[in-house]
Amino acid sequence: MSTLVIVEHDNNSMNPVTRNLVTAALQIDKELVLLVCGHECQKVAEQAASIAGVHAVWLVDNVSLAHQMAENMSKLIVSLANSFKAVLAPASTFGKNILPRVAAKLDVAQVSDVIRIVDDCTFEHPIYAGNAIETVKLLDSIKIMTIRATAFDAVDNDQAPCCIERLDKTVEENPSRFIKHELSRSERPDLASAKIVVSGGRGLQSAEKFKLIEELADALGAAVGASRAAVDAGFVPNDYQVGQTGKVVAPTLYMAIGISGAVQHLAGMKDSKVIVAINKDEDAPIFQIADYGLVGDLFQIVPELTQKLRHSES
Amino acid sequence: MKILVAVKRVIDPYVKVRVKSDRTGVETQNIKMSMNPFDEIAVEEALRLREKNIATEVVAVTIGNDASQETLRHALALGADRAILIKTEQSYCSLNIAKILHKMVEQEKPDLVLMGKQAIDGDNNQTPQMLAALLDWPQATFASQLLVNGKTIEVTREIDGGLETLAMDMPAIVSSDLRLNEPRYASLPNIMKAKRKPLDSIELTSLGLDLKEHIQVLEVSAPSSRSAGVKLSSVDELINKLKFEAKVLP
Numbered sequence: 001m002s003t004l005v006i007v008e009h010d011n012n013s014m015n016p017v018t019r020n021l022v023t024a025a026l027q028i029d030k031e032l033v034l035l036v037c038g039h040e041c042q043k044v045a046e047q048a049a050s051i052a053g054v055h056a057v058w059l060v061d062n063v064s065l066a067h068q069m070a071e072n073m074s075k076l077i078v079s080l081a082n083s084f085k086a087v088l089a090p091a092s093t094f095g096k097n098i099l100p101r102v103a104a105k106l107d108v109a110q111v112s113d114v115i116r117i118v119d120d121c122t123f124e125h126p127i128y129a130g131n132a133i134e135t136v137k138l139l140d141s142i143k144i145m146t147i148r149a150t151a152f153d154a155v156d157n158d159q160a161p162c163c164i165e166r167l168d169k170t171v172e173e174n175p176s177r178f179i180k181h182e183l184s185r186s187e188r189p190d191l192a193s194a195k196i197v198v199s200g201g202r203g204l205q206s207a208e209k210f211k212l213i214e215e216l217a218d219a220l221g222a223a224v225g226a227s228r229a230a231v232d233a234g235f236v237p238n239d240y241q242v243g244q245t246g247k248v249v250a251p252t253l254y255m256a257i258g259i260s261g262a263v264q265h266l267a268g269m270k271d272s273k274v275i276v277a278i279n280k281d282e283d284a285p286i287f288q289i290a291d292y293g294l295v296g297d298l299f300q301i302v303p304e305l306t307q308k309l310r311h312s313e314s
Numbered sequence: 315m316k317i318l319v320a321v322k323r324v325i326d327p328y329v330k331v332r333v334k335s336d337r338t339g340v341e342t343q344n345i346k347m348s349m350n351p352f353d354e355i356a357v358e359e360a361l362r363l364r365e366k367n368i369a370t371e372v373v374a375v376t377i378g379n380d381a382s383q384e385t386l387r388h389a390l391a392l393g394a395d396r397a398i399l400i401k402t403e404q405s406y407c408s409l410n411i412a413k414i415l416h417k418m419v420e421q422e423k424p425d426l427v428l429m430g431k432q433a434i435d436g437d438n439n440q441t442p443q444m445l446a447a448l449l450d451w452p453q454a455t456f457a458s459q460l461l462v463n464g465k466t467i468e469v470t471r472e473i474d475g476g477l478e479t480l481a482m483d484m485p486a487i488v489s490s491d492l493r494l495n496e497p498r499y500a501s502l503p504n505i506m507k508a509k510r511k512p513l514d515s516i517e518l519t520s521l522g523l524d525l526k527e528h529i530q531v532l533e534v535s536a537p538s539s540r541s542a543g544v545k546l547s548s549v550d551e552l553i554n555k556l557k558f559e560a561k562v563l564p
Contacts, residue, residue, distance in 0.1 A: 110438075138529060179481055
């Protein structure tokens with residue numbers, strides 16, 4: 001009995017969080033299979049096969065899997081799951097969409113957002129926006145879980161590629177039809193896996209002024225994040241949102257600028273290694289968790305910081 | 315068409331939760347409770363569809379003890395036509411909740427089930443997907459826009475890289491994201507009116523379900539806390555600290 005990891009990808013490249021999931025999966029069982037489902041995604045399977053510790057990659061390549069929709073993805077995974085002890089997917093919108101459907105079809109429970117594997121049936125996950133940690137024991141024979149990638153280190157060494165096995169599976173037509181994607185294109189690092197994240201909040205006042213955050217991020221080679229207030233005010237698209245209802249990040253450095261630090265936002269970033277807060281309100285809750293705080297006008301501090309960082313680079 | 319909306323009573327999102335000293339859960343005694351915010355959005359969406367004459371009836375359902383009636387009365391005050399309480403003193407994992415709701419769907423035969431994408435207590439984000447699986451209906455999770463076109467719905471979903479739009483035939487399950495709409499407030503006359511709207515109470519045991527235990531909660535603990543660091547006086551000092559003390563900048 002081994003563990004199965006569902007690989008998130010865009011048919012072109014594997015989401016790097018797969019490397020964090022491999023670490024988690026190896027804590028449950030030393031034998032590990034990665035499943036790549038999609039269309040014309042051989043390249044993804046090759047990337048997956050090179051991760052150190054992976055025993056086999058199973059590839060299902062079918063045009064009806066191009067958009068990896070929950071209905072047919074879950075049917076496919078269910079048809080493979082019975083020979084595994086555990087099935088893991090990232091706790092991203094991809095994994096959250098598909099995996100509970102798999103669990104219900106198998107008539108087993110799921111644990112979401114696992115942050116620690118105690119043993120092969122006991123897991124920890126945050127509840128109440130990260131204000132409590134629940135330890136649960138899964139009683140079913142197949143353990144289904146989504147993994148919070150930032151809670152596990154990424155496997156960063158590679159191996160000689162393991163075997164890629166093409167599975168000849170019939171894939172049913174999907175009852176849902178894909179219409180379109182509207183993706184926010186960015187040259188910056190991916191928010192969920194970036195080493196440095198610079199986030200702006202309502203204090204930025206406008207989309208125009210939010211550019212100050214982007215300039216600082218570029219000076220640091222960082223990803224850009226935002227609070228819900230900044231998203232709702234239309235400063236940035238919603239996939240920038242960090243928090244309980246957005247993305248959960250844990251970079252080495254998180255800079256919260258013009259963000260008060262509501263519980264909902266803290267849930268998404270309080271596991272960052274070093275937190276810096278820049279805010280004009282010295283009583284803002286963000287200062288209660290920040291390692292370094294600067295009280296003052298962000299419209300003066302941020303440009304100065306950007307300029308001095310650029311200067312020290314050159 | 316008929317819409318079933320599943321709602322949950324949870325600790326109010328603005329309350330700072332405290333873990334019980336015996337580590338069996340969090341304090342809920344004398345704590346303010348509310349309707350799960352994502353469910354309020356689901357109710358609002360159903361009401362808007364009825365106001366556009368697309369939906370004909372909006373039924374709110376919840377699973378819980380007598381106190382959950384309050385959550386249903388709130389849904390009625392917002393505008394739901396009637397409500398159903400499935401009474402139990404026990405709390406269940408998402409899979410069993412989905413099984414109970416499955417029974418309700420078979421009984422009520424809605425065209426659309428609207429639910430919040432996650433409850434802010436367990437943060438599981440599972441029940442809508444599980445209910446869709448049990449019914450073998452299509453699902454549209456994390457919806458930020460919902461358009462109904464005859465028997466088909468078109469749903470824009472919030473995904474990690476941006477947005478995705480799907481179309482599917484009803485019956486279907488839709489789970490709401492925060493940006494789907496801005497929920498209304500219940501007016502005083504509507505709160506009064508809600509007291510006369512039908513609220514059926516059904517004993518869970520009468521549904522004849524065999525719900526086995528899938529998850530055991532061993533412990534609930536407080537997360538490791540972070541304490542406040544230092545306040546600095548200048549940008550130079552900040553850069554200096556980040557470089558030489560925290561060593562997070564080159």
